[in-house]
Amino acid sequence: MKNILLGILAFVAVFLVSCNNSKAENTQIAVAKFTTGDIVPHDQVCMVNNAYMGKKQLEVKHDGKTYYGCCENCKLRIPQEENARMAYDPISHQLIDKATAIIAISDKNDNVVYFENKANYEAFFNK
DSSP states (O other), X not given: OHHHHXXXXXXXXXXXXXXXXXXXXXXXXSOOSOOTTOBOOGGGEETTTTEXXXXXXXXXXXXXXXXXXXXXXXXXXXXXXXXXXXEEOTTTOOEEEXXXXXXXXXXXXXXXXXXXXXXXXXXXXXX
């Protein structure tokens, strides 16, 4: 229960202080290739905003792993803030690294969710 509350608090904190770039400014004007429930490429996700952006994002290396952000502010935050690099798997409730997670679109607003393995992804979306 404590882990769930920490995860929710981390998500709210990220949402409230995420960068000022709107998703519309960073998204290509094209028909969406991915929809809710689809696994998306890591490099098309802003890991600070937890959103599928529809195009390649800025690469940030940290501790030998690669993360992605949508703006210069995200590039600064990823190395400094653990919640920009880590997320809770909604099935196992385990804290996982976004750089190695399976990432899927979770809703029609292109928010994403992170999974530690394909089985958890499939269970979440009942595939």
